[in-house]
Amino acid sequence: MTMHFGRVLRNTVLILLSLLWAVPSWLLLVNAFVPAKEYTGTPHWLPGSFGLFDNFSQAWNEADLGPAMGNSLLYAVVGSLVAVLIATGAAFAVVIMPVRRRVLWFWLIYSGTLLPLQVFLRPLFLSYARFDLYDTQIGMFLVYATISIPFAFFLMRNYATTVPREVVEAARMDGASWWRMFWQIHVPLSKSAMVAAFSFQFVAIWNDLLFGITFSTSDNIRPAIAALSELQGSYSAVGPPVVLAGALLVSLPTLVLFFSAQRFFVNNLKLTR
Amino acid sequence: MRTTTAPPSAGHRPPSPEPRPLRPDPARRRVAARERFAAGAFMTPAVLLVGVVLLAPFATTVYRSFFDDHRHSGFAGLHNYQLFLTDDALLRSVENTLLWVVGTVALPFALGMLIACLTDATRWSRFARLCVIIPYALSGAAVAVVWNFVLSTDGALNQLLSAVGLESLSTSWLLDWPGNTLVIICVNAWQATGVAVILILVGLQGIPPETLEAASLDGAGPWQRFRHVVLPQLRPVSIIVIGMSLANGLKSFDLLWVLTRGGPGRATETLAVSMYQETFLLQRPGAGSAIAVVLTVIVLGASWLYLRRQFDEKGA
Amino acid sequence: MNSSGTAARGGRPGPTRRRFLAGLGAGLSGLALAGCARGDSTAAVEGTASFSNDNASWDDGYALASKALQPLTGYALRPLSVPEAVAYKLVAQMTLQTSRAPDIIKWTSGYELKKLARSGQLTDLSGLWGAYADRGWISESQRDAMQYRGAVYGIPMHESYYVVFYSRPVFARLGLRVPETWDELLHCATVLKRNGATPFVGTQYGGWPAYEWFQELISKTDPDFYTALVEGKARYTDEPAVRAMGVWQDFMRKGWMTPPDYDQGKGAAELRDGRVGMFLHATWHTKNLSGADMEPLKDYDAFVLPTVGRSTKKSVITESSALAVPRRAASHEAGMANVGAWLHPDVQRAWTDYLQDGSANPVVRAGNPVVAGLRDNIAKDRRARLVRYSEASPPSLIQGNIQDLSAFMTGQMSPGATLRSMADRADEEWKTWRQDEA
Incomplete structure (x- = not known):
């Protein structure tokens, strides 16, 4: 009886919560379908006529999203991959290797994520211009990988503390080098955390606007979110449906990533049980 | 379980994985x-990347905060x-920042845990989970447009309220303090809970x-199992989520900027927004730097x- | 990501390691590849003038202007855009100090331009202005917003007016005609309100629109006072300002204004559908009206807001961005040549037909008949052209006052408190400005 009641309660809470969460996403989807010319100024609740592909193509052309999404993909994949590897290495060193002043190193790296991003704009821009990094891909990689490191490090460090130490000590006894231990033991053990860190940093880089609009102007450098913001500027003549369609289009890669990540997390859950 | 059996590693007692040598041996x-x-x-x-790309620019900001904003800037x-x-607006901004901290620490963590x-x-559960994760993956532009749809005075939420006869509850969600700050904190929770989940x-x-299973056999109910078995073991994760x-x-900035730009007036500003306002809109980099330094501290x-x-x- | 789908167990580390090494390798080769890739639009290109701007959605217009410029000057126009206004300002200001300075920049006229000119980073364009003036291709009324200490540093990019858009079919249906006097305007509002439409669009959404009604009501109460006010020679607490704020508050109390969080982006559609009656905005908004499927003169038209008093001097608020040439421009000659030909009728026709807005060259007739009609009316009524509020005073004063006006519109501050706060800020900011000038 109580089991039954608990189940009902649980399902009610779940349904309510997911409804609450789904409604804004639903509005986003439905209004991205409204043909631009039929938009009346009030949000639609139900899908009417189908203008999604027209809106897609208008957003795609106006903001030149094709190359921009290619750029973003490159930055997000390479930037977060490099960041996660560097962060995992640093976490491995700080937690497992014999290092002095662990606390100091931890805070040195972690503090990067505590600074407000807007602080970096002016000084970074000036040094970028000085060292010819402004409006280059390498400059974008540099800033994206670096802003991703501190949080990925935090994540990986906390996971490293949960790795059973017996494994490491056994390997040490066998005379394995740190390099080997890192790749053969530590990385495989922290894999799910690494995937999580990668996913978060991928999304963070993909959705960045601040650095995208400040450090790039050329079409072959500018990331997708910066290109998308052209649709939203105060002079822009496209209506909300086109902005939404563009935003939806740009969000597809992150949605796909999370869809597959969710599957990964769930599968892993089963594996350990 | 893992955490409790793991021997102390990092923290304030720098240990070494090997026994300390008894005598100095070359x-x-x-x-x-x-x-x-x-x-x-x-x-x-x-260390190098963070130091050069993030900490060094911050150091210049600290330096800048000690200089005034006249044309020929002096100490x-x-x-x-x-x-x-x-500045009263800045005090309001501090207040809002505190509200944000409470809201962003409590809401996504509690909801995410739930x-x-x-x-x-099960399939249906996964769908529910997906609903929560999707907003996290959406770009800021979409979030801004959709929530303006929902929250503006003639928007969807008020439409909905009057449709179900609760017109008296409809209000200008983004216009009156402190309601507007609280509403934006909820929007933030909508987007941020996915990460926590x-x-x-x-x-x-x-x-x-x-x-x-052992706890079940001992006769622990679901709540007790959660409280005494699950929660302690989620400790490392909780630290990450809360940290x-x-x-x-x-640091909250993006969502505020796209929804209200810190307005109306300066009612929803947080310190990060105030810093941006001072530095880039009011063109007072000295004052902006000082706010940035205080915020960082x-x-x-x-x-x-x-x-x-x-x-x-x-x-640990 | 795809490597994660198949979870390897800790016991078989070999493939995982290889996979990660492969990933690392891919990453590094990506980086190496990236070393070669740099922005192709910031480097100087022979035969073009780079043009830094904050609005990429006008790219097609720039291309049309470029096509008209090339035969005249030999240089094409190569736009570089930063699509967000605040970021643009930051980036442009900083690039001026580097070797990557663009050849032409689009800049806000008025005090933003004066500040930039004061820093010594812009070229004196007085010669170009003189040449334009000799041919009658420029109106002297724009000079104030373009000069600093007697020298001109900017050439107007276009000339827009702040006017009231209305839907012709809706006005016809309700038996309304274009208001010539204040009373007629009030009549229009009353009728619209009675028929379920919100008479006026007024909003603080997006920040700056908060001053649209302020500048309009003050200048239609007393244009000379407006000029004195923005120049720091009159006080915000003076009588005409108090009167204007009273009118504004009265409009809000009667429910004549849209809610203050109204998004102007939907204004065009709501004007078409008759949900809002009169839309006070700049003439560059005509493009959005076309986007909502409205045709000029057939579906929409516009008028300048009538003066509050019958005998008040007639005026109109104007706006223009400026084209300026950085002193350190990589192809300085190309920049000068193209700015020097910008107001040529051939270029202006191509440009303003695209923009559907007014040209800064008085000789060129606007392609959009609504705008052309407005210009005729402005000429016929000899309206004083007033500089838009945000270009008429120092930027930090404007920014702060926008916040006060937005607080007023949302009922956080009374009209009196708003004006007092603005007056105090004006005292302080003008003092700072004069100190910096000295």
């Missing part, structure tokens, strides 16, 4: 030096910091099912206080 010392060198090699990329001592004593624990591997799911993997929310809450201080305690208790 060969051993060479090994130790090589070890430290290897550790340095693992850490260098991270001003602590003059820029006095704004915090005289959703991660209530859902299981994922992290907590990853943490749930680490809980050996045997411990839950992250703490920093994000204090607060974020660092809060994170340090929280994490220090957590690391200590965990013994």
Whole structure:
């Protein structure tokens, strides 16, 4: 009886919560379908006529999203991959290797994520211009990988503390080098955390606007979110449906990533049980 | 389980994985030096990048905060910091920032825990989980447009309220303080809970099912199992979720900027928005730098206080 | 990501390691590849003038202007855009100090331009202005917003007016005609309100629109006072300002204004559907009206807001961005040549037909008949052209006052408190400005 009641309660809470969460996403989807010319100024609740592909193509052309999404993909994949590897290495060193002043190193790296991003704009821009990094891909990689490191490090460090130490000590006894231990033991053990860190940093880089609009102007450098913001500027003549369609289009890669990540997390859950 | 059996590693007692040598032995010392060198090699990329790209620009900001904003900028001592004593809008901004911290620490964590624990591997559960994760993956532009749809005075929420006869509840969600700040904090929770859910799911993997079964056999109800078995084992994950929310809450900028730009007036400003306003819109980089420094001190201080305690208790 | 789908167990580390090494390798080769890739639009290109701007959605218009410029000057126009206004300002200001300075920049006229000119980073364009003036291709009324200490540093990019758009079919249906006097305007509002439409669009959404009604009501109460006010020679607490704020508050109390969080982006559609009656905005908004499927003169038209008093001097608020040439421009000659030909009728026709807005060259007739009609009316009534509020005073004063006006519109501050706060700020900011000038 109580089991039954608990189940009902649980399902009610779940349904309510997911409804609450789904409604804004639903509005986003439905209004991205409204043909631009039929938009009346009030949000639609139900899908009417189908203008999604027209809106897609208008957003795609106006903001030149094709190359921009290619750029973003490159930055997000390479930037977060490099960041996660560097962060995992640093976490491995700080937690497992014999290092002095662990606390100091931890805070040195972690503090990067505590600074407000807007602080970096002016000084970074000036040094970028000085060292010819402004409006280059390498400059974008540099800033994206670096802003991703501190949080990925935090994540990986906390996971490293949960790795059973017996494994490491056994390997040490066998005379394995740190390099080997890192790749053969530590990385495989922290894999799910690494995937999580990668996913978060991928999304963070993909959705960045601040650095995208400040450090790039050329079409072959500018990331997708910066290109998308052209649709939203105060002079822009496209209506909300086109902005939404563009935003939806740009969000597809992150949605796909999370869809597959969710599957990964769930599968892993089963594996350990 | 893992955390409790793990011997102390990092933290305030720098231990070494090997027993300390009893007497200085040159060969051993060479090994130790090589070890430290290897550790340095693992850490260098991270320290170097963060130091050069993030910490050095911040240092220039600290320096700038001691100079005034006249055309020929001169040394001003602590003059820029006095704004915090005289500017009412800045005081409101501090208030809002505190609200944000409470909101972003409590909401996504509690909701994330609820959703991660209530859902299981069934198809329908996964759908519910997906609903929560989707907003996290959406870009800021979409979030801004949709929530303006919902929250503006003639928007969807008020439409809905009047449709179900609750017209008296409809209000200008984004216009009146402190309601507007609270509403935006909820929007933030809508977007940020997805991360918490994922992290907590990853943490749930680490809980050996045997411990839950053992607790069941001991006659523990679901709540007791959660309270005494699940929650303690989610500790490492909780630290991450709360540590992250703490920093994000204090730095909150994006969502505010796209929804209200800190307005109306300066009613919804947080310190990060005030800093942007002063530096880039009012063109007072000195004052902006001072706000940035104060904000950073607060974020660092809060994170340090929280994490220090957590690391200590965990013994990690 | 795809490597994660198949979870390897800790016991078989080999493939995982290889996979990660492969990933690392891919990353590094990506980086190496990236070393070669740099922005192709910031480097100087022979035969073009780079043009830095904050609005990429006008790219097609720039291309049309470029096509008209090339035969005249030999240089094409190569736009570089930063699509967000605040970021643009930051980036442009900083690039001026580097070797990557663009050849032409689009800049806000008025005090933003004066500040930039004061820093010594812009070229004196007085010669170009003189040449334009000799041919009658420029109106002297724009000079104030373009000069600093007697020298001209900017050439107007276009000339827009702040006017009231209305839907012709809706006005016809309700038996309304274009209001010539204040009373007629009030009549229009009353009728619209009675028929379920919100008479006026007024909002603080997006920040700056908060001053649209302020500048309009003050200048239609007393244009000379408006000029004195924005120049720091009159006080915000003076009588005409108090009167204007009273009118504004009265409009809000009667429910004649849209909610203050109204998004102007939907204004065009709501005007078409008759949900809002009169839309006070700049003439560059005509493009959005076309986007909502409205045709000029057939579906929409516009008028300048009538003066509050019958005998008040007639005026109109104007706006223009400026084209300026950085002193350190990589192809300085190309920049000068193209700015020197910008107001040529051939270029202006191509440009303003695209923009559907007014040209800064008085000789060129606007392609959009609504705008052309407005210009005729402005000429016929000899309206004084007033500089838009945000270009007429120092930027930090404007920014702060926008916040006060937005607080007023949302009922956080009374009209009196708003004006007092603005007056105090004006005292302080003008003092700072004069100090910096000295």
